Amino acid sequence: MFKTSNWLHLRVHFSYFLLPIYLFALSISPNLSEGGLLWMLIILHLFIYPASNAFNSYFDKDEKSIGGLKNPPPVDKNLFYLSQLFDILGLSLSLVFFPGNYTLFFMLIVYILASRAYSHPMVRLKKYAIISWLIAGFFQGAWVVWIVFIGLDDFSFNQIFKPHVIIPGLLASAILWGSYPMTQIYQHEEDAKRGDITLSIKLGTKGTFIFTGVFFALASLGYFFYFREYFDVKYGFIFLGAMAPVVLYFSWWFMKVLKEASLANYTNTMRLNWISATCLGGFFLYLFLDSSHVLSVVGVY
Structure with missing residues (x-):
């Protein structure tokens, strides 16, 4: 269980690419504490996400590059047990540091079950292009926003159906729905060999770029109007500016691929992921700190 190869398959560093979702969720959470912020981050990014990565790696048994591992080592049964251990630890920490918040606990369980259904051979949602695209984008986006919101604020589940909560959740998913096919673009051969006909395979290489570009543009427009309606229009313009490096790299890469x-x-896919996560994460961190007036309190301006 504790072999280096198994720890590599946890791909803890890959959680960085999902960090913007967590940071975005902070901006809609009214009741915050330093301890809650830290433990929610740890539970998701150091336990629940890595467990999902390990579980997926165990059943995929990839021989070529996967997200976060250019040369994945062979897997064994101990990787499966390691993924179980990390899920149990994540769930246990939620009970310890968010006592009585059973809505959070069960939402985490739902996330875990969805991630397992994605790759387990008995269900294997991954082999269905549209369903896997919808499920992955929804649970890694909207569901995580609502997990953070419920976890930090200890609200009842029905609170997520309020417009100021459900809209940012769906916007988080919109970004992931746009970028998700790009994460599959270098895995066409490996996925097809297993019978996983992903959305990127259906779209083709050129089609994947076009799909992502169009979806990203629509999602960005949605964010702009969301910020104008619920925050201040200045955040909409800053968001568009923050996304400029992503658009520039994406366009340059597309021209090269043609x-x-x-x-x-x-290599190029991971580079796009890194640029996107850094730009989005930086913006959402600024949004949280500025809209909550933390920057004013600490005297930044």
């Missing part, structure tokens, strides 16, 4: 298809590879 000339040489082999450049739709692992």
Whole structure:
């Protein structure tokens, strides 16, 4: 269980790419504490997400590059047990540091079950292009926003249906629905070999870029109007500015791929993920600190 190869498959560093979702959720959470912020971050990014990565790796048994691992080592049964251990630890921490918040506990369980259904051979949602796209984007986006909201504020589940909560959740998913096919673009051969006909395979390399570009543009427009309606229009313009490096790199990469298809590879995909996560994460951190007036309190301006 504790072999280096198994720990590599947890891909803890890959959680960085989902950090913007957590940071975005903070901006809609009215009741915050330093301890709650820290433990929610730890539960999701150091336990629940890595457990999902390990579980997925165990059943996929990839031989070529996967998200966060360019050369994945072989897997064994101990990786399966390690994924169980991390899920149990994450759930246990939620009970310890968010006592009495059973809504959070059960929402985490639902997330775990959805992630397992994605890759377990008895269900294997991953082999269904549209369903897997919808499920992955929904649970890693909207569901996580609502998990953080419920966890930090100890609200009842029905609170997520209020417009100021459900809209940002769906916007978080919209970004992921746009980017999700890009994470599959270098795995066409490996996925097809297992019978997983992903959305990116259906779209083709060029189609994946076009789909992501259009979806990202629509999602960005949605964010702009959301910020104008619920915060201040200045955040909409700052958001668009923060996304400029992502758009520039994406456009440059697309032009390169049109000339040489082999450049739709692992290295360039991870580079896009890193730029996107950094720009989005930086903006959402600023949104949280500025809209909550933390920056004013500490005297930044």
